[in-house]
Amino acid sequence: DSGVTQTPKHLITATGQRVTLRCSPRSGDLSVYWYQQSLDQGLQFLIQYYNGEERAKGNILERFSAQQFPDLHSELNLSSLELGDSALYFCASSVEPGAHQPQHFGDGTRLSIL
Amino acid sequence: TQLLEQSPQFLSIQEGENLTVYCNSSSVFSSLQWYRQEPGEGPVLLVTVVTGGEVKKLKRLTFQFGDARKDSSLHITAAQPGDTGLYLCAGGYNNNDMRFGAGTRLTVKP
Numbered sequence: 001d002s003g004v005t006q007t008p009k010h011l012i013t014a015t016g017q018r019v020t021l022r023c024s025p026r027s028g029d030l031s032v033y034w035y036q037q038s039l040d041q042g043l044q045f046l047i048q049y050y051n052g053e054e055r056a057k058g059n060i061l062e063r064f065s066a067q068q069f070p071d072l073h074s075e076l077n078l079s080s081l082e083l084g085d086s087a088l089y090f091c092a093s094s095v096e097p098g099a100h101q102p103q104h105f106g107d108g109t110r111l112s113i114l
Numbered sequence: 115t116q117l118l119e120q121s122p123q124f125l126s127i128q129e130g131e132n133l134t135v136y137c138n139s140s141s142v143f144s145s146l147q148w149y150r151q152e153p154g155e156g157p158v159l160l161v162t163v164v165t166g167g168e169v170k171k172l173k174r175l176t177f178q179f180g181d182a183r184k185d186s187s188l189h190i191t192a193a194q195p196g197d198t199g200l201y202l203c204a205g206g207y208n209n210n211d212m213r214f215g216a217g218t219r220l221t222v223k224p
Contacts, residue, residue: 002156035214042216043157043202056211090156099206100145100164105156 003027006091006106014114018079021109023091025072029104031055031097032074034066037108038087049074050097078111086113117141118205118215126221130192135218137203138185145206146186148177150199151217157202193222 003026011019025032034046036059045058049068060066063081068074078085088110092103119138127133137146145164149157161170163179163186170177174197176189190197202217 002158004156043214045211045213058211058213092156099212100162102147102159102162103157103204103212105149105158107154107156 002104002106004029004091004093004104004106006089006109008109009107010110010112012112012114013081015081015083017081018077019081019111021076021078021089021091021111023074023076023093023106025074025091025093026104029093029095030072031094031101032068032072033092033094033103034060034074034076035090035092036087037090043090046076048097055097081113083113086111117213118203120201120203120215120218122218123216124219124221126223127193129194129222129224131222132189132191133193133220134187134189135201135220136185136187137205137215139205141184141205141207143179143183143186143205143207146179146183147204147206147212148186148188149202149204149214151202152199157200190220193220195222195224198222 005024031050036044046060048056066076088108090108092105094101148160151157166183167181168179174191200217204214206212
């Protein structure tokens with residue numbers, strides 16, 4: 001058990017809809033990362049937050065947004081969903097930001113767009 | 115575009131065999147991590163290497179960081195079915211960004 005909790009585990013919705021994925025980081029971790037994993041693209045970094053502030057942005061679409069709240073949990077919002085958004089979405093957390101910090105991953109949310 | 119290239123993409127071997135998987139980049143890493151991911155779960159950190167030429171051992175797994183810090187390898191001795199999974203390398207860059215490779219999917223048959 002990594003200590004990182006992601007909800008929901010599975011989400012099925014239709015094109016054009018909007019969903020919110022939630023992540024509770026491991027106790028004591030201040031930094032949260034979001035990743036998208038699909039079969040043909042591997043693990044793609046989306047965005048990172050540290051102590052409530054956006055710290056780094058990766059390949060995140062404009063239709064996607066995220067935030068980290070004062071209690072350090074984070075939400076990833078996906079809107080105007082397209083078939084290609086079907087993927088596993090992972091949240092990870094670390095004590096501090098920094099490329100050498102070990103990241104602890106949740107078990108992911110599987111998003112299926114019909 | 116993947117900044118890290120992992121090879122091979124797929125590897126299927128018999129129990130007891132040895133194997134090596136590779137992680138390469140044209141950029142210099144400030145650090146490099148190896149993760150293993152099993153179906154239905156998130157990646158789990160195996161090791162972090164930070165010094166060029168560094169070698170770390172974790173039971174039957176040996177991790178090596180290239181002298182120039184642009185590549186790394188993971189060698190597994192006497193593979194077991196429990197080693198089956200997706201092995202991901204993640205490279206850290208001087209701007210504190212970290213990027214994952216696409217992974218090597220290993221299957222060890224009993």
